[in-house]
Amino acid sequence: MSENHLMRPNRPVGFAGYGAYIPQFRLPASEVARIWTGGQGGLPIVEKAVAGLDEDVITMSIEAARNALARSGVSASEIRAVWVGSESHPYAVKPTSTVVAEAIGATPHTQAADWEFACKAGTEAIQAAIGFVGSGMANYALAIGMDTAQGRPGDALEYTAGAGGAAFLLGPAETALCSIEGSYSFATDTPDFWRRANETYPEHGERFTGEPAYFKHITTAAHSLMESTGTTPSDFRYVVFHQPNTKFPLRVGKELGFREDQIETGLLVPEIGNTYAGSAMVGLTAILDVAEAGDRILMVSYGSGAGSDAFSLQATPLLSVRRSAAPDTLSYIHRRTEIDYATYARFRGKLVTQ
Amino acid sequence: MNPSGQSRSSSNSGSAERPNGRSQVLVAGIGMTPVGEHWDVSLRNLALDAMNAAMEDAGGLRPDALYVANMLAPALSGQSHLGALLADFAGLRGIEAATVEAAGASGGVATRQAYLAVASGAVEAALVLGVEKVTDKDSGQVEAALATATDADYEAIQGVTAGAQAALLMRRYLYEHGAPQYALAGFSLVAHENAVANPNAMYRKAISLEQYSKAPMVSDPLNTFDAAPMADGAAALILTRADARQHSQSRPAVEIAGSAVATAAMAAHDLTDPLGLPAGAASVQAALARAAVQTEQIDLFELHDRFSIFAALSLEAAGFAERGGGWLLAKQAEISLNGRIPICTYGGSKARGEPGAATGIYQLAEAASQLQGRAGKNQVSEASVALVQCLGGAGATAATHVLRRVSNGI
Numbered sequence: 001m002s003e004n005h006l007m008r009p010n011r012p013v014g015f016a017g018y019g020a021y022i023p024q025f026r027l028p029a030s031e032v033a034r035i036w037t038g039g040q041g042g043l044p045i046v047e048k049a050v051a052g053l054d055e056d057v058i059t060m061s062i063e064a065a066r067n068a069l070a071r072s073g074v075s076a077s078e079i080r081a082v083w084v085g086s087e088s089h090p091y092a093v094k095p096t097s098t099v100v101a102e103a104i105g106a107t108p109h110t111q112a113a114d115w116e117f118a119c120k121a122g123t124e125a126i127q128a129a130i131g132f133v134g135s136g137m138a139n140y141a142l143a144i145g146m147d148t149a150q151g152r153p154g155d156a157l158e159y160t161a162g163a164g165g166a167a168f169l170l171g172p173a174e175t176a177l178c179s180i181e182g183s184y185s186f187a188t189d190t191p192d193f194w195r196r197a198n199e200t201y202p203e204h205g206e207r208f209t210g211e212p213a214y215f216k217h218i219t220t221a222a223h224s225l226m227e228s229t230g231t232t233p234s235d236f237r238y239v240v241f242h243q244p245n246t247k248f249p250l251r252v253g254k255e256l257g258f259r260e261d262q263i264e265t266g267l268l269v270p271e272i273g274n275t276y277a278g279s280a281m282v283g284l285t286a287i288l289d290v291a292e293a294g295d296r297i298l299m300v301s302y303g304s305g306a307g308s309d310a311f312s313l314q315a316t317p318l319l320s321v322r323r324s325a326a327p328d329t330l331s332y333i334h335r336r337t338e339i340d341y342a343t344y345a346r347f348r349g350k351l352v353t354q
Numbered sequence: 355m356n357p358s359g360q361s362r363s364s365s366n367s368g369s370a371e372r373p374n375g376r377s378q379v380l381v382a383g384i385g386m387t388p389v390g391e392h393w394d395v396s397l398r399n400l401a402l403d404a405m406n407a408a409m410e411d412a413g414g415l416r417p418d419a420l421y422v423a424n425m426l427a428p429a430l431s432g433q434s435h436l437g438a439l440l441a442d443f444a445g446l447r448g449i450e451a452a453t454v455e456a457a458g459a460s461g462g463v464a465t466r467q468a469y470l471a472v473a474s475g476a477v478e479a480a481l482v483l484g485v486e487k488v489t490d491k492d493s494g495q496v497e498a499a500l501a502t503a504t505d506a507d508y509e510a511i512q513g514v515t516a517g518a519q520a521a522l523l524m525r526r527y528l529y530e531h532g533a534p535q536y537a538l539a540g541f542s543l544v545a546h547e548n549a550v551a552n553p554n555a556m557y558r559k560a561i562s563l564e565q566y567s568k569a570p571m572v573s574d575p576l577n578t579f580d581a582a583p584m585a586d587g588a589a590a591l592i593l594t595r596a597d598a599r600q601h602s603q604s605r606p607a608v609e610i611a612g613s614a615v616a617t618a619a620m621a622a623h624d625l626t627d628p629l630g631l632p633a634g635a636a637s638v639q640a641a642l643a644r645a646a647v648q649t650e651q652i653d654l655f656e657l658h659d660r661f662s663i664f665a666a667l668s669l670e671a672a673g674f675a676e677r678g679g680g681w682l683l684a685k686q687a688e689i690s691l692n693g694r695i696p697i698c699t700y701g702g703s704k705a706r707g708e709p710g711a712a713t714g715i716y717q718l719a720e721a722a723s724q725l726q727g728r729a730g731k732n733q734v735s736e737a738s739v740a741l742v743q744c745l746g747g748a749g750a751t752a753a754t755h756v757l758r759r760v761s762n763g764i
Contacts, residue, residue: 041570212393
């Protein structure tokens with residue numbers, strides 16, 4: 001039965017290019033604790049990346065898309081779809097994707113759309129792009145997961161809600177830096193985290209976001225994908241999960257049978273926070289920065305509401321040839337300017353001035 | 355179980371009729387669900403599991419009345435009228451049924467109502483169910499619902515919560531008795547130790563004094579390990595008259611030898627002696643008198659440990675320790691399974707989990723298991739008399755029962 005649920009296009013598809021973007025500002029979790037708990041309590045991460053005053057999901061998506069294009073060597077005019085998944089689209093009505101497509105030179109002969117599925121909106125776009133390219137409708141489709149994540153001041157999410165993400169250019173497998181062996185999607189109606197229309201900050205069901213939400217969906221998606229591809233954790237050199245905090249991805253990895261050394265390369269959340277729709281995807285870029293030809297990679301996203309997309313990937317010999325064409329993800333992480341809570345409050349528009 | 359079949363308690367008539375004309379009331383069956391975060395189980399299904407388990411344990415005995423102990427369903431599940439709802443859902447449509455509410459003492463008070471009904475002869479077999487479903491709402495809503503157990507006009511309106519109230523009592527206790535900062539740690543340590551072997555417990559992990567001392571504060575000086583976790587749970591008892599009991603049961607019979615409920619001033623500031631737990635003391639005295647049992651004959655005490663301070667106060671009010679000496683029992687390990695007066699033998703509210711109105715029923719079911727020798731690794735050796743007490747609010751209601759093993763069976 002599970003064999004039937006594996007998704008694999010007739011025409012093999014891969015990543016022709018990939019690119020990350022992480023803004024330079026960092027808010028230490030201890031700053032949030034200093035303001036809200038008197039410094040008491042455990043910290044879920046070390047620090048999170050914060051977008052500057054002149055940055056949003058559009059500008060950050062453009063940065064990542066340009067990196068992906070640079071690594072691919074593909075002309076932007078060959079792109080037939082620009083899809084941006086985010087929880088932080090600057091406009092409620094008016095696409096992020098058209099601005100991005102225009103900026104990178106992909107207009108006008110292109111599909112453009114914004115995706116929404118909490119923290120897995122970006123991997124939704126990848127799934128759709130696999131179909132677009134895999135069916136032969138297009139040779140290239142750009143899938144982006146990017147966020148300037150929201151967390152209510154004082155809420156547990158404020159420690160982690162970060163900014164950043166990644167762009168992946170989907171194309172034919174034969175010229176790809178990384179091939180996609182197959183994917184699987186698992187979704188249920190599970191209300192663990194949401195933001196209603198016209199609300200500024202999301203709400204969540206506290207501990208309900210753990211076991212019946214994050215863990216159940218990631219575990220099921222990963223198991224199903226491995227079962228239907230006949231693989232086990234030891235077949236993968238690397239694994240990357242959605243990363244809402246440091247503990248969850250480490251625990252779900254352990255429960256699935258992965259070792260810490262398979263997880264740590266893509267585990268960026270301690271340094272950049274939870275980049276929501278960008279979280280698993282930006283983690284994958286850090287893996288692609290170091291993976292060698294033949295290395296298998298498992299990526300499993302998680303979006304509240306809830307669902308997981310799982311992908312079995314394999315690096316090709318082209319990866320090491322092309323990856324230096326854009327800044328690697330670690331260089332973005334090391335480009336670091338620490339800010340205090342007051343600056344963060346100003347940058348993120350948390351001060352009501354009228 | 356006591357292999358010699360001897361009971362350490364002195365008074366045991368073994369007859370269905372008590373001298374005062376009331377029938378002897380037995381615990382004919384018990385049922386407990388695991389306490390925890392049952393995201394995928396509704397209030398009624400949780401209740402059904404416990405009711406079915408108790409009826410099965412009682413040899414399929416069909417009750418004539420259902421007493422539901424519940425506090426939070428109206429506020430958190432939008433559901434009142436649980437008597438009719440749950441009787442119907444359990445396949446008992448038509449029987450007498452109603453909800454009994456006395457905050458955290460609901461379980462004990464409902465059991466007393468069932469006990470009175472059976473003892474009077476009006477009801478032959480009664481089902482007592484405690485159920486609480488809290489995880490469908492976030493912690494702020496649960497906290498607000500729990501705060502309705504304080505005096506709404508004079509306490510809750512000022513922002514008092516159950517935890518804040520317990521912290522005030524704990525602060526006063528440490529001050530009055532000159533007890534050290536971690537004086538109450540032993541209660542939490544013993545509860546966690548006893549929960550390890552309890553399959554129904556929420557936290558089956560022992561903790562260390564170091565872990566306790568590093569726990570974040572809830573409301574200074576009360577830390578997270580002084581507070582029991584609110585969780586979902588349901589437990590049920592079947593009470594019958596001794597002469598109606600199924601004869602097929604091979605295990606020892608357990609009777610409710612004493613039952614008492616007392617109340618005290620509702621608001622903590624109205625108590626002349628806030629650390630005296632007057633309702634706790636009064637109900638213990640009444641229950642022991644009815645059972646003709648002395649404090650020294652009690653083999654275990656299932657007490658109310660929603661917050662660790664109540665464990666200390668309860669031990670003192672029940673007469674197991676001098677005033678101000680309750681915390682020393684914990685320090686000296688006298689409350690462990692093999693100690694002088696074992697408490698929280700299945701982990702108590704602290705480690706088994708705290709399912710509000712159901713807590714009193716868990717306590718009674720756990721005590722009955724002890725007296726029947728069904729407690730496995732948690733068995734208190736030769737246990738024949740148990741004292742069981744649950745409290746509502748900060749002790750405004752106290753429900754106390756004495757359970758006794760009937761050594762020669764019925």
